[in-house]
Amino acid sequence: MPTIAEKILGEKAGKGKAARAGEIVECDVDYVMVNDVTGVPAFEVFEAFGPEQSIKREKVVVVQDHYVPNKDVASAEQAKALRTYARRYKIAHYYEIGRGGICHQVMIEDGFAAPGRLIIGADSHTCSYGALGAFSTGVGSTEAAAAMATGTLWFKVPETQKFVVDGALQPFVMGKDIILHIIGDIGVSGSLYRAQEFYGTAIEQLSLSDRITIANMAIEAGAKTGIIPPDEKVFTFLKGRVRGEYSPVYADGHREDYEKIYEYDAAEIPPTVARPFVPENTAPARDLDVTIDQAYLGSCTNGRIEDLRVAAALLQAPRRVHDDVRMIIVPASDRVFQQAIAEGLIQTFLAAGAFVCGPTCGACLGGHMGVLAKGERxxxxxxxxxxxxxxxKDSEVYLANPAVVAASAITGRITDPNEL
Amino acid sequence: MRIWKFGDNVDTDQIIPAEFLTTGDAKALAVHAFSKVRPEFAVAVQEGDIIVAGSNFGCGSSREHAPRALLGAGITCVIARSFARIFFRNAINIGLPLIEADVVDQIDEKDQIELDVDRGLIENLTKQEAYSFQPLPLFMQQLLKSGGLIKYIKAQQT
Known part of the structure; x- marks a missing residue:
């Protein structure tokens, strides 16, 4: 009567049956992803591990995304070091700037993420691939190095929490609002050491893009992974792009298998904002009276074509970005960027007075391309x-969906798009 | 030995801000530990100091730079009500001891404490109190005693 996490970890541990929550298992991992921040320490550890180890290069994915284009000499040296390692070890799955994008978007677009797979990445938002039915989780550089060398890693099998969201979503409510609403309810440690599974008619109706937003932020509740049972939308997306075979894994669906079950009515979820300084500090966008200096649309959470379309629809002329606001738009990958150009979205953004640049993690982590000054919001x-x-340290970030960000960019204050 | 106390939800951006993630070197990172929220830490921290914190310590990013910065600063143990899971794994995998215990309200920064990891006991010499904790699962203790994941795997292979 196991959960998806127990089934995938049991399968990957070679048990021939599901693992049980609490058990410590050693599993074969399908892929190990590292980026320019975590990759260099991972390769350093790998090299210290001993020359007799041969790298499992077919499993390793290397993506330059955090400080690209390089923001200073130190980040340029780091990117160079990563590039050198990738060449030394003949890493085929190496993504240079201009030919990739933000690592998680690349892992999904390029067919690494698929149902039933076990994927680790030295980046906490690796949990994103749960939207396709994978068990994926963030690890440190040392663990990534160990997996590069052995192809395996130890896992403590998590208990699973079930989240059921039923009903129809209100206008301008997206996957972002569902996950912010849940984190607001259970708190930033509400799923600590746990796996999450998501069900319900509202989840079934969501696009894959919105589901990725939900799985992406599982970590913000402390979860190890957030999994959505894969359906036709996932299988259709994977056609022609997935690498190798995959087999979907589903839970048996017994209530007693779950540590907890949470149920939500989708109709009661408004466009939601998480105020500083923790993602659980949520409030309806319409209840806030907050002026802003910057509006940021991008990241592995909400930088997909679907997100850009929502924002562009709101930013159509004669609407413009407010005089007192800088709007920064960063597509999550080069493919998304090209698609946005083809659809005329980028032209809409530029005409509205927004700044647009190619994919980077950049400002999301205070790196570059949109860093905030003292007191800015x-x-x-x-x-x-x-x-x-x-x-x-005295700047503030308010998390919201792409529609709220676009509406707020127009008005200069945090705005529920329904009020435009 | 001194205690450094912190509250709940200390995230990895606080432990080591992202702008310093252009090196993985523990000593170089230690210079910037808590630089945004507690600049005096990196200046005054000494070898053998201990961090005592509330719940969800180390939440946020997977950057191993966070436990590395604490190791580089000389921190010998972090005691918290609970840990974010990636930080928890990273710390153990690089050999930074962690204790999960709800003692942040009992221990003051000026207190002298002693740890008996085998018996699962924190002794507060200043207050003459003792607090028990659940030792780590055996497998994780072995990882720590080996000096981290890589040394553990090497030992297993020989």
Missing amino acids: CVSTTNRNFIGRMGH
Whole structure:
């Protein structure tokens, strides 16, 4: 009577049956992903591990995304070091700037993420691939190095919490609002050491893009992974892009298998904002009276074509970005960027007075391309609003969906798009 | 030995802000530990100091730079009500001892404490109190005693 997490970990541990929550298992991992921040330490550890180890290069994915284009000499040296390692070990799955994008979007677009797979990545938002029915989770550089060398990693099998969201969503309510609403309810440690599974008619209706937003932010409730049972939308998406075979894994669906079950009425979820400095600090957008200096649309959480379409629809002329606001738009991948150009979205953004650049994690983590000054406020489609996350320690980040960010960019204050 | 106390939800951006993630070197990272929220930490921290915190310590990013910065600063143990899971794994996998215990309200920064990891006991010498904790699962204790994941795997292979 196991959950999806128990089934995948049992299968990957070679048990021939599901693992049980609490058990410690050693599993074969399908892919190990590292980026320019976590990759260099991972390769350093790998090299210290001993030359007799041969790298499992077919499992390793390397993506330059955090500080690209390089923001200073130190980040350029780091990117160079990663590039050198990728060449030394003949890493085929290497993504250079201009030919990839934000690592999680690349892992999904390029067919690494698929149902039933076990994927680790040295980036906390690796849990995103749960939207396709994978067990995927963030790890550190040392663990990534160990998996590069052995192809395996130890896991403590998590208990699973079930989240059921039924009903129809209100206008301008997206996957972002569902996950912010849940985190607001259970708190940032509400799923600590747990796996999440998501069900219900509202989840079934969501696009894959919105589901990725939900799985992406599982970590913001402390979860190890957030999994949505894969359906036709996932299988259709994977046609022609998935690498190799995959087999979907489903839970047996018994109530007693879950540590907890949470139920929500989709109709009661408004466009939601998480105020500083923790993602659980949520409130309806319409209840806030907050002026903003910057509006940021992008990241692995909300930088997909579907997100850009929502924002562009709101930013059609004669609407413009407010005089007192800088709007920064960063597509999550080069493919998304090209698609947005083809659809005329980028032209809409530029005409509205927004700034657009190619894919990078950049400002989401206070790196570059939109860092905040002291006292500035940003409404952002990203995933974290920690102290100083996007810049100065006395700056503030308000997390919201792409529609709220676009509406707020227009009015200059945090705005429920239904009020435009 | 001194205690550094922190509250709930200390995230990895607080432990080591992202702008310093252009090196993985523990000593170089330690210089910037808590630089945004508690600048005096990196200046005054000494080898053997201990962090005592509330719940969800180390939440946020997977950056191993966070436990590395604490190791580089000389921190020998972090005691918290609970830990975010990636930080928890990272710390153990690089050999930074963690204790899960709800003692943040009992221990003051000026207190002297001693740890008996085998018996699962924190002794507060200043207050003459003792607090028990659940030792880590055996497998994780072995990882720590080996000096982290890589040394553990090497030992297993020989």
